Amino acid sequence: MKITFAESAKADIIAFLVDEDGDLPKAAAGLDESAGGLLSEAMQGSRFNGKKDQQAFIVLPKGSEARRVVLIGAGKADKRDARVLEGLGANLFKSHATSGFKSLAIHATSADDAARMALGAKLASYRFDTYFTKLKDDQKPSLESVTFIVADVPGAEAAFVPLNAGGEGTKLARDLVNMPPNDLYPASFAEKLRELSQYGVQVEVLGEEQLAKLGMNSMLGVGQGSVKESQLGIMKWMGGAEGEDPVILIGKGVCFDTGGISLKPGPGMEDMRGDMGGAAAVTGTIRALAERKAKVNVIGLVGLVENMPDGDAIRPGDILKSASGQTIEVQNTDAEGRLVLCDVLWYAQEHFKPKAMVDLATLTGAIVISLGHHHAGLFTESDDLANELSKAGQTEGERVWRLPLGPEYDSLLKSKFADMRNIGGRAAGSITAAQFLKRFVKEGVKWAHLDIAGVAWVEGEKAAFDVSWASGFGPRLLDRWIADNYEN
Ligand code: BES
Numbered sequence: 016m017k018i019t020f021a022e023s024a025k026a027d028i029i030a031f032l033v034d035e036d037g038d039l040p041k042a043a044a045g046l047d048e049s050a051g052g053l054l055s056e057a058m059q060g061s062r063f064n065g066k067k068d069q070q071a072f073i074v075l076p077k078g079s080e081a082r083r084v085v086l087i088g089a090g091k092a093d094k095r096d097a098r099v100l101e102g103l104g105a106n107l108f109k110s111h112a113t114s115g116f117k118s119l120a121i122h123a124t125s126a127d128d129a130a131r132m133a134l135g136a137k138l139a140s141y142r143f144d145t146y147f148t149k150l151k152d153d154q155k156p157s158l159e160s161v162t163f164i165v166a167d168v169p170g171a172e173a174a175f176v177p178l179n180a181g182g183e184g185t186k187l188a189r190d191l192v193n194m195p196p197n198d199l200y201p202a203s204f205a206e207k208l209r210e211l212s213q214y215g216v217q218v219e220v221l222g223e224e225q226l227a228k229l230g231m232n233s234m235l236g237v238g239q240g241s242v243k244e245s246q247l248g249i250m251k252w253m254g255g256a257e258g259e260d261p262v263i264l265i266g267k268g269v270c271f272d273t274g275g276i277s278l279k280p281g282p283g284m285e286d287m288r289g290d291m292g293g294a295a296a297v298t299g300t301i302r303a304l305a306e307r308k309a310k311v312n313v314i315g316l317v318g319l320v321e322n323m324p325d326g327d328a329i330r331p332g333d334i335l336k337s338a339s340g341q342t343i344e345v346q347n348t349d350a351e352g353r354l355v356l357c358d359v360l361w362y363a364q365e366h367f368k369p370k371a372m373v374d375l376a377t378l379t380g381a382i383v384i385s386l387g388h389h390h391a392g393l394f395t396e397s398d399d400l401a402n403e404l405s406k407a408g409q410t411e412g413e414r415v416w417r418l419p420l421g422p423e424y425d426s427l428l429k430s431k432f433a434d435m436r437n438i439g440g441r442a443a444g445s446i447t448a449a450q451f452l453k454r455f456v457k458e459g460v461k462w463a464h465l466d467i468a469g470v471a472w473v474e475g476e477k478a479a480f481d482v483s484w485a486s487g488f489g490p491r492l493l494d495r496w497i498a499d500n501y502e503n
């Protein structure tokens with residue numbers, strides 16, 4: 016679907032935003048007159064009063080400049096924030112996507128509004144339908160283009176550049192999370208990373224032999240029961256000054272999580288195709304940075320494994336020696352994400368000097384209980400980092416909520432046999448998981464952990480542009496965070 020901005024446009028469908036309890040917008044006056052007052056009549060004759068997302072649909076007479084007019088309720092002007100505008104763009108697109116019409120033009124009142132609506136339409140146009148073989152033609156979208164009519168065209172185009180980049184990242188993250196685990200496993204995920212080299216990303220992939228040399232036995236332990244080879248993916252976007260320290264993003268990439276020997280219950284296990292949501296978020300962010308040619312150095316690291324039960328799988332009771340040298344008693348093989356992340360965190364600090372380090376992981380079911388599906392859990396000791404991430408999340412609508420860390424939680428990780436165990440007991444499951452990771456962060460490193468288990472895919476009510484199972488959470492938040500804090 017093509018998105019453009021123009022001062023005027025011809026299209027099959029023309030849409031106007033109407034304020035709640037407002038009049039027909041001035042931009043529609045000419046069309047209303049040439050159509051003999053059909054537009055104003057539609058506003059009076061129905062219950063249309065401009066409430067958000069209400070639509071009135073008008074068939075124009077033959078020979079008119081368009082075939083249809085849509086009036087869409089835009090709510091109260093003072094409530095029209097970025098989320099509302101994204102929603103309007105998304106709903107306009109979705110309402111007419113399979114209408115049979117090919118082009119839609121939407122009148123916008125400002126450059127920024129146009130760009131936000133465009134992002135909504137772009138995200139709503141996402142489809143993950145390649146696995147359907149019986150789609151009928153009328154189930155496929157007919158809309159090929161959406162044009163935003165706006166006075167300040169260069170302004171709207173400029174405002175759309177970063178939003179569009181975030182949108183590309185979101186779509187890639189959605190694709191990765193949506194893909195079934197028979198097609199997306201560590202090596203095929205690594206292939207997807209390699210595809211980013213076409214945008215100027217440097218990609219390197221380490222296999223099990225190299226990971227063993229690096230002593231990453233904790234991560235390797237998780238993949239040990241799988242016939243799929245574990246991989247560490249390294250993506251470098253070096254758009255900043257040469258020699259400038261990078262921001263480092265780390266993602267949990269468990270391509271499928273059965274729980275291992277501590278096997279998960281059957282019902283719902285298929286959702287664990289999305290247990291690489293952290294890795295998808297990191298990959299999508301690198302894609303976004305490359306799309307807008309960000310002037311910053313960012314390294315993305317993704318730990319790609321599959322957690323399977325097997326004769327050779329790790330057992331509860333096994334003790335693993337992590338790359339940091341610290342030993343871990345595995346009490347539950349289903350607490351595998353932290354076993355992957357701890358070695359990747361260590362790798363990041365041994366090989367680079369992170370300005371800041373953020374990891375993302377679908378780490379605990381407990382975070383879904385705490386925060387539901389509308390905030391990711393944020394854990395950090397840095398108030399600065401907490402503020403930066405919270406603000407970026409508010410701006411882009413990918414919100415985070417800070418939870419505490421503390422020594423009392425850390426002591427729940429004590430083990431009788433090793434430096435630590437990989438679970439903390441029933442209480443505060445998301446916090447003890449974060450405490451576990453913290454043991455692998457060196458003194459003085461600015462680090463945050465985002466538990467995205469509740470937001471990588473969303474049950475129940477969701478945003479209008481959140482159109483597939485996978486939300487694609489992460490790239491918009493991280494790209495905004497980097498743009499606002501680490502780029503000059
Ligand atoms: N991948 C799961 C966490 C998860 C659960 C993500 C639900 C998305 C939705 C993780 O590996 C896991 O199994 N965590 C365990 C930890 C427990 C054994 C300490 C959990 O949350 O039950």
Ligand code: MN
Nearest residue numbers: 272349350351
């Ligand atoms: Mn698990």
Ligand code: ZN
Nearest residue numbers: 269272290352
């Ligand atoms: Zn998991």
